[in-house]
Amino acid sequence: xxxxxxxxxxxxxxxxxxxxxxxxxxxxxxxxxxxxxxxxxxxxxxxxxxxxxxxxxxxxxxxxxxxxxxxxxxxxxxxxxxxxxxxxxxxxxxxxxxxxxxxxxxxxxxxxxxxxxxxxxxxxxxxxxxxxxxxxxxxxxxxxxxxxxxxxxxxxxxxxxxxxxxxxxxxxxxxxxxxxxxxxxxxxxxxxxxxxxxxxxxxxxxxxxxxxxxxxxxxxxxxxxxxxxxxxxxxxxxxx
Numbered sequence: 001x002x003x004x005x006x007x008x009x010x011x012x013x014x015x016x017x018x019x020x021x022x023x024x025x026x027x028x029x030x031x032x033x034x035x036x037x038x039x040x041x042x043x044x045x046x047x048x049x050x051x052x053x054x055x056x057x058x059x060x061x062x063x064x065x066x067x068x069x070x071x072x073x074x075x076x077x078x079x080x081x082x083x084x085x086x087x088x089x090x091x092x093x094x095x096x097x098x099x100x101x102x103x104x105x106x107x108x109x110x111x112x113x114x115x116x117x118x119x120x121x122x123x124x125x126x127x128x129x130x131x132x133x134x135x136x137x138x139x140x141x142x143x144x145x146x147x148x149x150x151x152x153x154x155x156x157x158x159x160x161x162x163x164x165x166x167x168x169x170x171x172x173x174x175x176x177x178x179x180x181x182x183x184x185x186x187x188x189x190x191x192x193x194x195x196x197x198x199x200x201x202x203x204x205x206x207x208x209x210x211x212x213x214x215x216x217x218x219x220x221x222x223x224x225x226x227x228x229x230x231x232x233x234x235x236x237x238x239x240x
Contacts, residue, residue, distance in 0.1 A: 047082060050074040054164050058194075059201025062157050066149070076159040083163035084126030087170045091125075096173030096184065113240070114233025121229065126166055133158040135228075136221030140199065143213040147203050161198050165191050192218070 004011050006021040014023050026032070050073045053061040065073050073079070090096075121128045137155045149157075172187035192215075199214035200207075 047074055047079070050079060051164070051167065054160055054198075057201070058161065058164070058198035059203070059205060062160050062198075062202055065160075066153050066156060073160070076156050076163075080126075080130060080159045080163045080166075083166040084130070087126050087166040090170050090174060094174050094177035096177045111240075112233070113236040114230065117229050117233045125169070129162045129166065130159070132222060132225045133162050135224040136218055139217040139220045139224070140214075143217050144203050144210070157199075157202055161195050164198075165195060168194065 002011050002023055003009070004016040004019065004021055004023075007016060007019045009016060009018045011017065011023060015021070016023070053073065061073060074082075133155060137151060137158050140154050140158075141149075141151050144154075168191050169184070169187070172183050172190075175181075176183040176187075195218060196211065196214040199217070200210040203210050
C-alpha cells in the first residue's frame with residue numbers, strides 16, 4: 001500500500017484511481033525528449049495533422065475544436081508559437097523580405113517612439129500578427145454578432161488562422177529565395193484570401209454575405225491596430 005504524492009490517497013497500483021497520478025515518475029532522459037517532440041510533430045493529432053486539417057477545412061475544424069472536440073488539433077497557443085518560431089527561423093536562414101508589414105515611418109528624431117514602434121511591428125511579423133488578431137476579433141464580433149461565439153472563441157479562431165498565414169508566408173518566402181522570383185508580392189493576396197475564406201467557412205459558408213464581411217473585418221481590425229500604435233507613439237513623443 002502506497003500513498004499518492006498528489007492527492008494523498010492510498011493506492012495499490014501504478015496509477016492513483018482517484019486522480020490518475022503515476023506512483024513513480026520516470027526520469028527525464030533522451031527518450032523522454034524524443035517522445036515529447038514526437039507527440040507535437042506526429043501525424044495523428046500533432047502539428048502536421050493540424051496544418052493539413054486547417055488547410056483543407058479550416059472553418060469546420062476550428063468550429064469542432066471550440067464546441068465539440070479539443071483533442072483534434074494542436075492547442076492554439078502552442079500552434080501560433082510554433083508557426084511564429086518557424087517563420088522567424090526560415091526568414092533568417094533564407095533572408096526573404098517581409099512584404100506584409102513592410103513600411104517605414106519618416107522622422108527626423110532617431111529616438112522617436114512612434115518610429116521605433118512601427119519599426120518593431122515591421123521586424124516582428126509573428127508577434128504583430130498576434131496583436132493585430134485582437135483588434136480583428138473585435139470587428140469580427142461586431143460584423144458576425146448574430147452568431148453565438150464570444151470574443152475569446154473568435155480570438156482562438158484567429159490564432160489558428162494567423163498561424164497558417166505565417167506558415168504560408170514562410171513557404172512562399174522560401175520559394176522566392178530559391179527561385180529569385182518575387183512570389184511574396186503576389187502571395188500576399190493568397191494569404192489574405194485564405195483568411196477571408198476561413199472566416200466565412202467558420203461562421204456559415206453558405207451565406208455569400210459572410211464572404212463580404214470577412215475582408216471588411218480584417219481591414220478595419222488592421223487599421224485600428226495601426227491607429228492605436230500611431231496614437232501611442234505620438235503621445236509618448238509629445239510627453240518626451
